[in-house]
Amino acid sequence: MHRSSATLIIKEGQKPLDKVISSINGIILGKEPVIRLAIACMLAKGHLLLEDLPGVGKTTMAHVLARSLGLDFNRIQFTSDMLPADILGVSVYDQKKAGFRFHPGPIFSQVVLADEINRATPKAQSALLEAMEEYQVTTEGETHPLPDPFFVIATQNPSNQIGTFPLPESQLDRFLMRLGIGYPDSDAERALLKGCDRRDLLRELAPAMQAVELRTLQAEVSKVHVSDTLIDYIQALLAHTRESPLYRHGLSPRAGLALLRCSQAWAMLEGRHHVLPEDVQAVLPSVVNHRLQPSPENSAQSSDDLVSSLLNTVPVS
Amino acid sequence: MNRTPAAEIPLAPSTIKLLLVSLALVLAPHLTHLPILISLFCIVFGLWRLMASTHGWPLPGKISRLLLTLLVMAVVIMTYGTIIGPDPGTALLTAMLGLKLLETRRPRDAALVITLGYFLTVTMALYSQSIALAIYMLVVILLLTATLIKLNQFSSHRVGSKPIRLAAKLFLQAVPLMIVMFLLFPRLPGPLWGFPPGASSGTTGLSEEMTPGSISNLGQSDAVAFRVKFDGPTPNNSLLYWRGPVLWATNGKSWTPGPRKSTHPTGYPIPKRVPVPQRVQDGLVTMGQEVSYQVTLEPHPHNWLYALDVPTSIPDGAMRSPDYQLLANEPVMTLVRYRVTSHTRYRMDNLSPDDRQQALQLVAGSNLKAQAMGRKWRSEFSDDAQLVQHALSYFHDEHFYYTLKPPLLKGDTVDEFLFNTRRGFCEHYAASFTVLMRAAGIPTRIVTGYQGGEANPVGDYLVVRQRDAHAWTEVWLGDQGWVRIDPTAAVAPARIEKGIDSILEESRQGIFNYKLAGNVWGQLRNGFDVLNNGWNQWVLGYQSSLQNQLLASLGLLTWQGKTVGVIFGLGLLLSLIAGLLLRHQNARQDPVTAAYRRFCYKLARRGLARAPTEGPINYADRIVTWRPDLAEEVVAINQMYIALQYGENPTTSIMRRFYRRIRAFKP
Numbered sequence: 011m012h013r014s015s016a017t018l019i020i021k022e023g024q025k026p027l028d029k030v031i032s033s034i035n036g037i038i039l040g041k042e043p044v045i046r047l048a049i050a051c052m053l054a055k056g057h058l059l060l061e062d063l064p065g066v067g068k069t070t071m072a073h074v075l076a077r078s079l080g081l082d083f084n085r086i087q088f089t090s091d092m093l094p095a096d097i098l099g100v101s102v103y104d105q106k107k108a109g110f111r112f113h114p115g116p117i118f119s120q121v122v123l124a125d126e127i128n129r130a131t132p133k134a135q136s137a138l139l140e141a142m143e144e145y146q147v148t149t150e151g152e153t154h155p156l157p158d159p160f161f162v163i164a165t166q167n168p169s170n171q172i173g174t175f176p177l178p179e180s181q182l183d184r185f186l187m188r189l190g191i192g193y194p195d196s197d198a199e200r201a202l203l204k205g206c207d208r209r210d211l212l213r214e215l216a217p218a219m220q221a222v223e224l225r226t227l228q229a230e231v232s233k234v235h236v237s238d239t240l241i242d243y244i245q246a247l248l249a250h251t252r253e254s255p256l257y258r259h260g261l262s263p264r265a266g267l268a269l270l271r272c273s274q275a276w277a278m279l280e281g282r283h284h285v286l287p288e289d290v291q292a293v294l295p296s297v298v299n300h301r302l303q304p305s306p307e308n309s310a311q312s313s314d315d316l317v318s319s320l321l322n323t324v325p326v327s
Numbered sequence: 328m329n330r331t332p333a334a335e336i337p338l339a340p341s342t343i344k345l346l347l348v349s350l351a352l353v354l355a356p357h358l359t360h361l362p363i364l365i366s367l368f369c370i371v372f373g374l375w376r377l378m379a380s381t382h383g384w385p386l387p388g389k390i391s392r393l394l395l396t397l398l399v400m401a402v403v404i405m406t407y408g409t410i411i412g413p414d415p416g417t418a419l420l421t422a423m424l425g426l427k428l429l430e431t432r433r434p435r436d437a438a439l440v441i442t443l444g445y446f447l448t449v450t451m452a453l454y455s456q457s458i459a460l461a462i463y464m465l466v467v468i469l470l471l472t473a474t475l476i477k478l479n480q481f482s483s484h485r486v487g488s489k490p491i492r493l494a495a496k497l498f499l500q501a502v503p504l505m506i507v508m509f510l511l512f513p514r515l516p517g518p519l520w521g522f523p524p525g526a527s528s529g530t531t532g533l534s535e536e537m538t539p540g541s542i543s544n545l546g547q548s549d550a551v552a553f554r555v556k557f558d559g560p561t562p563n564n565s566l567l568y569w570r571g572p573v574l575w576a577t578n579g580k581s582w583t584p585g586p587r588k589s590t591h592p593t594g595y596p597i598p599k600r601v602p603v604p605q606r607v608q609d610g611l612v613t614m615g616q617e618v619s620y621q622v623t624l625e626p627h628p629h630n631w632l633y634a635l636d637v638p639t640s641i642p643d644g645a646m647r648s649p650d651y652q653l654l655a656n657e658p659v660m661t662l663v664r665y666r667v668t669s670h671t672r673y674r675m676d677n678l679s680p681d682d683r684q685q686a687l688q689l690v691a692g693s694n695l696k697a698q699a700m701g702r703k704w705r706s707e708f709s710d711d712a713q714l715v716q717h718a719l720s721y722f723h724d725e726h727f728y729y730t731l732k733p734p735l736l737k738g739d740t741v742d743e744f745l746f747n748t749r750r751g752f753c754e755h756y757a758a759s760f761t762v763l764m765r766a767a768g769i770p771t772r773i774v775t776g777y778q779g780g781e782a783n784p785v786g787d788y789l790v791v792r793q794r795d796a797h798a799w800t801e802v803w804l805g806d807q808g809w810v811r812i813d814p815t816a817a818v819a820p821a822r823i824e825k826g827i828d829s830i831l832e833e834s835r836q837g838i839f840n841y842k843l844a845g846n847v848w849g850q851l852r853n854g855f856d857v858l859n860n861g862w863n864q865w866v867l868g869y870q871s872s873l874q875n876q877l878l879a880s881l882g883l884l885t886w887q888g889k890t891v892g893v894i895f896g897l898g899l900l901l902s903l904i905a906g907l908l909l910r911h912q913n914a915r916q917d918p919v920t921a922a923y924r925r926f927c928y929k930l931a932r933r934g935l936a937r938a939p940t941e942g943p944i945n946y947a948d949r950i951v952t953w954r955p956d957l958a959e960e961v962v963a964i965n966q967m968y969i970a971l972q973y974g975e976n977p978t979t980s981i982m983r984r985f986y987r988r989i990r991a992f993k994p
Contacts, residue, residue: 235975239920284973287942307339325939 027227027279029218033078037211038067040198044189046279047296048075052224053231053275056186056268057142057162059127059300064167066191069125070208072163076121079224080217081159084119086138088130090173094137098147099154112152117141120157120221124164128174138162139181159224179303186268187293188300227278234274235284243287244269246324247294251302254323256316258303269297287326294321338437342477343380346437347373349470350424353444356451356460357421362406365418368399369425376428386429396426417450434478441475456662458862469494500904507900509869510877511893533775533796535572535629538581539740539754549792552777553624553633554860556788562618564779566671568636568799568811569791571776572629573650575685579693580740582758582773585685610677610808611651613639613670623664623863630655633776633791635669636811642667649677650772662867675801675809678770686770686803694741694762701766711769711804715812718763722756722817725749729819753778753815753822757798760814770803774811778822786857919971919982926964926989933994943969957994964988 027049034045048071051058060068069085076083086097099115116122117138124138141147142162147154164185167174182188194202202208244266252260261269270285272293277285295317302320304311311319338346350373358366378384387395399422400410407415424443431437448467451460472494553569576585618635632645632653641647642665645655655663678686689698708714726749733751736743741759744751757773764771778797780789799813815822878889927937927946935953937946947965951958967985971977 235973237973239972284969284975286944286969286973288944291940291942322940326942 026219026223030078033215033218034074037074037208037215038071039201039205040194041067041071041191044071044191046276047187047189047293050272050275050279050293051187051189051296052079052159052161053227053278054186054268054271055159055228055231056271057164057184059182059185059188060163060165060191061168061188062165062191066193067208068165068191069123070212071191072121072123072165073212074215075163076123076161077212077215078218079121080220081120081161081224082157083121083123084116085123085125086116087125088127088134090129090131092130092134094134095149097134097137098141098149101150101152110150112149112154114154115147117147118154118156120159121161121163124162126166127164128166128176130175132175132178135175135177135181138164139184142184159221159228179301182300183262183264185300186272187296189296231271231275231278234277234282236270236274237284240273240285240287240290243324243326244273244290247290247320250320250324255305256308256311256319258305261298261301265298265301269294272297291321337432338380338434338478340380342434342437342474343376343431345470345474345477346431346440347377347428349467349474350428350440350444352463352467352470353447354421356454356463357417357447360414360454361418361421362402364402364406365399365422368395368402369421372425372428376431386432392426392429395429396423399423399426413450413453417447417453420447420450437478438475441471441478444471456867458858461862461866465498469498472497503900503904504897507896510874511896513874513889513893533571533627533629533631536581536583537574537754537758537773537775537798539736539744539751539758549794551625551856551859552627552791552793552795553622554788554790554856554863555620555622555780557618557620559618561782561789562635562671565816566635567779567789568774568797568813569633569777569780569795570636570638570652570774571631571633572774573648573652573801574773574775576688577690577758577762579690582761585688610675611637611639612674612676612808613637613672614674615670615672617668617670619666619668621664621666623662623860623868624659625863626660626662628658628660630658632659632663632665632667634667635671636774636776637673637675638667638669639673640666640668651675662863664864664868664873674807678803678809683770683803686772687765687768689762689765694739696739696742697745697759697762698766700745701763704763705767711802712807714767714769715764715802715804715810718760719812719814719817722760722814727751727756727818729815729822753798756814756818757800760812761800764800764802772801772809774799774801778813783853783856783860785853786860788860790856790860919968919977919985922986922989923968923972926968926992929989929992930994935994943972954994960988960992964992 030049031042031045035042038045048058052075058072060071062068073083073085095115097115097117099113099118101110101112103109104111127135127138141156145156145158145160147156166177193199205211247269248261248266251257269290273285273289276289276293277283280289282289295314298320299313299317302313302316304313304316354366354369375384376386379386400419403410403415403419403422406418409415410419420443424440424447427436427440427443431440445468448464448471451464469491473490476490476493572584574582574584576583617639619640620635622633624632632642632655634653637651638647638653641653645653645665647653653667704714704717708717728750729752730750731752733755734748736748741762744755745759745763761771761773775796775798777791777795778799779795780791781795782788783790797815799811799815801809802812804810878892881892882888923943930950931937933954935950941949943965947961950961954961964985967981967988970981971985
């Protein structure tokens, strides 16, 4: 990524992050912008939705993220016959204790990869999404806290495929970012074809950071300075989506908060202690594109068009 | 990306409805004068378009539209015989607008329709120029603008508020411009286009022919003829004779100014032009105080200017006929305002032999009984004045009644009136009195005009309405010259003393309690008339002469001066508005942003403008790429800007350095 000489102010706290990024870069080739956004999402304590065609490396990406951040990892393959208990866990009668004992489901992990989330029925989907929001699981009157940090990285295929249950808007909103991965460019693809199996590399990958360090960085994100001028800019962006007839609905206050937190995380990744309009612009497409729909008169526009028109319309300060 | 251009997106039904509503409002005032068929066509086309958008009715194809166009043209040509001129033009424009609706599918078409709508709104002014219509036009323009805004809303990215609010805002911003254009836009003397005859309210004025017995409902019209503002106190009601055309000739039934003068193309004689002082002296001896006043005359189809008997000064661009009527050079097609002075005490001493012959003219063989009575009186009285007195007491003592609803007269109308019906109004009395006098050998002429007027206490001026129209006579009494004799006064003195309202009041009393309702009504009407008068004085009356006065008072006399003045005035106004808007914008900026803007501006002049959505780092990077020589300076300024604008603790020392470097910055 091009960074200008004008702003190269590297801070000490950024070094572990650089290490994380470079170690992921070694496995997922030529996708640094996506990796940085994914890390920003995790620094902002948000869940991530990866949406792309099969085979572009969604699962690998999720796995590598967990691994290099030193987090434990569970994968749930969503299917259409899946039940909530298959995700959350189940209470089984224990004869020795003469009572029910809770067997935690695969969701009890620091990073959960919810693979092909749109293959499951809405019932199973909502069990996962509730846990994402509450950071805890409640079954049969008992509440079980989820580990900290806790991330869900869901993947989904573009929803026009047969036999899928697209996530409703309200549930898309639970994901802080939606990212596409896209095809690698030809150099990266060549390196991929010539190199060794990614799974082997993954097994050998050493964590670049401990979970405790990640928690500290997460706490620091919220301390990245946000000036009034920047708040003005974010408010102008939100106001535009609410007033312009291009959009069916404007962005919610929750979306505004999400945008702010991601911008702070991005500023930290850039090694700054304050947020600049560029940070907002960098994260805005991923934070906003799953939350904006075109208005009925304007249905020909894709969400990418909407986002770029938002960015190209609202002036900075 | 296959984005559809905004102009090609089909119109939303809500936009179509708004468009149709605004067009219906445009059409409404035209319904009164458009051919019924054209109005019907437009309504049908509008409804058709509505059904097409709500119920999916098909719109006509190319051939049907062509046929409809030809049909509409045919209707216009059949109605007017031409398609040129204000009336057929308006009809054609309206019809074409209706037709255009049938092929309005996209915003581009709708924008054209709205433009036509604006134009059609302007044509309303061809038919009336009242305040009410002006307000209505403003509302229509507001609505059309709102429609235009709504039309463009989903194609434009920057939309602030609801269309009607934005339209109102735009409208208010345009008001200063409107005022300046109103004051300075070059005005031609006379209307730009020829008003069709009867287009203005001129149909209700006096006519140049008087036929007693032919009308039975005079005096009912409340339409304003003119308004008068006196410099001093208003003269007594019995002196308020507003002089109009003087009628000399009769054919036994009708009275006209007569053939004694050469005839103007419009049908009215032009008097000889003589220099002013001579005209003022022209057989006229004035006595007592002069009365000066200003008249605002409503449009009417003749070139008569009304003035208090007898005018002794002549407004610019007017002249005075030998029988003391003021005449404009052109028919009074638009509202005119003029200052006159009159003397209510005077002697008119001019009677040429020609005049004498005219003033004695009678039709042999008509109104024989009246002529016989006139001759009989002559034999009884040798003194003219006594004879006149006798005639007046005849009207007073015999059973003559003043009524505004006289029976129609047939045959020898004067005989019929004098010896049979004996019910009539001023025309009857003036005409029969003149016949009697002429038969007795006393030169007599009929003067038409207005008598009295209603004082408007709110605005302190006098309103003369069409129902104040009057006819009286002047008789030649040798040594006294022409003497005004009003035979109506002998019958109904109240008509002259108190004005026609006293007569009208009686005839209205049967309907409802006029006095009680009249008080409230009168108040309202006076107030409203003040409004109308103001409108007339300051808006409609603002014609080329007044504009010239205004420009002259600004020292702009020549047309070059005026042009420069207009351009300068507009430029000043526009830069004032721009300045205000920019100041408004700057006022919200803090000094750091303002300084940064200056920095950006300096770079913009070197072709390195900042895109409005470009953040500071991206901008600095771009400049450094393009102009590496500026790198050091730009990077330093940019770092300071970021620290000040987005940093955690901006210090005043950074701020001072920031300002200094921006001032010194010379790309």
